[in-house]
Amino acid sequence: MHRPGKAPRPSHPGRVTVIGGGFAGLTAAITAAEAGAAVTLYEAHATLGGRARTADAPYRTNEGPHALYNGGPHWSWLKQRGLLQPVAPVRPAEAVRFRFHRDGTLRRTPPLGLLRLARKSPELAPVDADFTTWATRTVGARGARAAAHYIAVALFHHDPGSLSARFVQERLHRAAALPPEAHYPVGGWGALIDRMAARAWDLGVRIETDARVGELPGAAEGPVVVATSLAAARRLLGDDTLDWPSGRTALLDLALTARRADPFVVSDLDAPGWLERFSDDADSALSPVGEQLFQGHFPIAPHESKAAGIARAEALLDAGFPGWRERTTWRREALAAGRTGAVDLPGTTWRDRPAIDRGHGVYLAGDQTAAPGVLSEVAFNSAMEAASLSLTALKLARLDVYRA
Known part of the structure; x- marks a missing residue:
């Protein structure tokens, strides 16, 4: 265990130092x-x-809903190393139990405009216009509003329609793909992290936990990958330019006694919000026998309280889960502020976010950096680029990384 302060000097020259042991840090290491x-x-x-931590049993929740999209580059990377399995897809029986809260009523189908919009290629959406303006011209105001609220599942933002049309449409196109791209690591994301950590140990990576680094090692000691939140990186590097918009979201974890008639997903199309069941026959270890684990996120504006988001969650539960209060066996609430990934405003793309190469052998990795992708793909792509630049600095073989 190390006290906060300067990172201990590596045992020999040419060592890559990684600060942060999340998904990005382990990928880079x-x-x-x-x-x-x-x-x-x-x-x-x-x-x-x-x-990507998963809570201990009996309720093995992640810090907000997490999913792996099988269309992303990290999918094949994990699979090649035997780190991916087991994962659970969205099964057909679950897909038919999607419900959409629209005009105050729970429905089985979304508006046609949402479906039409989801099929359109992201390349058709302009970078400079906001999503609502472009989508309204494309499918009308009703479909545009529903689509903006639906895609909150991949944005965690209170007003998706105000963001860049290209940014939002890329996520809508992926999140609404059929068959669904979303898959869930069995045992929670913590199980995936455990497999990645074991891989790192096998490769000889020295892992120090309870080791808060307050100062970077000197440039002569080798390259450094800072794989922390953007706020933590800003403090560590003393660089006020490390800033980018993110979301602010009320999180609700809930365990209910099992009821076969419960929906699998309830998507709120009247306002951004999402409830989803995470425990099922494919991953029964997430909650006790006879109970079902639900996780939801309800984006809130900067001036709103967590309580406002939770009130919206409870209203959606009233609509989709009759008697849920009497069936509740466990509950947890949280607020995720600036911890839900980057969002791009009109006129910006991922290339405008804080650069990975910070100069002097320091590289940034995480989900608010200048890297492409959806959700955890941003953290993965930035980690690969940071590792590649570190290896180049050490004059080791350069990696082929995605630079679209």
Whole structure:
């Protein structure tokens, strides 16, 4: 265990230092170690995972809903290393139990305009216009509003319609794909993190937990990958330019006694909000026998309280889960502020976010950096780029990374 302060000097020259033991940090550490670099990873908490941690039993919740999209680059990377399995897809029986809260009523189908819009290629959406303006011209105001609220599942933002049309449409196109791209690591994301950590150990990565780093090692000690939240990176690097818009979301975890008639998903199309069941026959270890674990997120504006988001969650529960209060066996509420990934305003793209290369052998990785992708793909792509730049600095083999 290390006290806060300067990172201990590596045991030999040419070592890559990774600060942060979440998904991005472990990806960077594994990638660098596979190429022959010596790697030390420092994690401030007692356990690895960052926002990908999974709570201990009996209710194994993630920090907000998490999913792996099988259309992303991290899917094949994890699969090639035997780190992916087991994962649970959205099964057909569950897909037919989607419900949409629209005009105050629970419905089985979304508006036609939403479906039409979801099929359109993201390349058709302009970067400079906001999503609502472009989508209204494309499918009308009703479909545009429903689509903006539906895609809150992948944005965690209180006003998706105000964001860049290209940014939102990319996520809508992916989130509404059929068959669904979303898959869920069995046992929660913590199980995936455990497999990644074991891979890192096998490669010789030195992992230090309870090790809060307050100062970067010197440039002569080797490259450094800062794989923390953007706010933490800003403090560590003393760089006020490390800033980018994110979301603010009320999170609700709920365990209910099982009821076969319950929906699998309830998407609120009247306002941004999403409730989803995470425990099922494919992953029964997430909650006790006879109970079902639900997780929801309800984006809130900067001036709104967490209580306002939870009130919307309870209203959606009233609509979709009769008698849910009497069936509740466990409950947890939280607020995620600036911890839900980057959102791009009109006129900006991922290329405008804080650059990965910070100069002097320091590289940034995380989900608010200048890297492409949806949800965790941003963290993965930035980690791969940061590892590649670190290896180049050490004059080791350069990696082929996605630079679209």
